[in-house]
Amino acid sequence: MERKVASRRRGEELEQAILEAAFEEFREAGWTGFTMEGVAKRAGTSKPVLYRRWPGKVQILTACIASRLPRASAAPDTGSLRGDTIALLTLAHERMRMIGQSAMLGMLAEVSSDPEAHRQLLAGLVNELTGLLTKTVYARAIARGEITGEHLTERLTRLPIDLARNEFIIFGHISREALESMVDEVVLPALRARGANV
Structure with a gap:
């Protein structure tokens, strides 16, 4: 799993990077292997940043799929x-x-x-x-x-x-x-x- 280089992304840019990372994590690890830690590593951020936006993996995956809807x-x-x-x-x-x-x-x-x-x-x-x-x-x-x-x-x-x-x-x-x-x-x-x- 490739870890992205951390940057000073904020707001919508950071959120989109996290949702992209969540999608990749889900595609590779499936539901059982999907972890917030894995998403944070892929996105080059921390778990607390994720948890400030989404309380758990159901919510982040729902947001991830919703971001791909028309x-x-x-x-x-x-x-x-x-x-x-x-x-x-x-x-x-x-x-x-x-x-x-x-x-x-x-x-x-x-x-x-x-x-x-x-x-x-x-x-x-x-x-x-x-x-x-x-x-x-x-x-x-x-x-x-x-x-x-x-x-x-x-x-x-x-x-x-x-x-x-x-x-x-x-x-x-x-x-x-x-x-x-x-x-x-x-x-x-x-x-x-x-x-x-x-």
């Missing part, structure tokens, strides 16, 4: 709920491939024996992705008059992400046809059933 500014405005959803899921799929099916499966398998870690990890990631959908795709659709807030239940709000994540975890890849099928055969019909004009 940003709201990256989600293209296609002019329709259908197009925006497919575009955002395409971006999400690219990020899932960066993390890798094996890494995602390994993490889920490891935390499955720790209910609290499992809850924190999934809640953190689901909240990140659902927030991204809400701030971009659904906000635009509401502004265009395709849907209203009343059409969105909690489950419907996260449905596109749930479908994409499950497809990737099972198959390791999501084809364009599969993404379109998820939206056309599941997401849009579910919204229409609640009165949405999509």
Whole structure:
């Protein structure tokens, strides 16, 4: 394991270096071998610096994966709920491939024996992705008059992400046809059933 030379990094620069180190530590050591000490060595910093930001490895790994998710500014405005959803899921799929099916499966398998870690990890990631959908795709659709807030239940709000994540975890890849099928055969019909004009 290569140790980075310590520097006087602060703020966002230091945080990004730590998250990169956390990702490398996880890819090499897996969940069981992942340690805050290992991350600190890779990032060229100290454990107290890590613990000031994240209380443990669940939180730092959640932040690490969240940092690889698409940003709201990256989600293209296609002019329709259908197009925006497919575009955002395409971006999400690219990020899932960066993390890798094996890494995602390994993490889920490891935390499955720790209910609290499992809850924190999934809640953190689901909240990140659902927030991204809400701030971009659904906000635009509401502004265009395709849907209203009343059409969105909690489950419907996260449905596109749930479908994409499950497809990737099972198959390791999501084809364009599969993404379109998820939206056309599941997401849009579910919204229409609640009165949405999509």
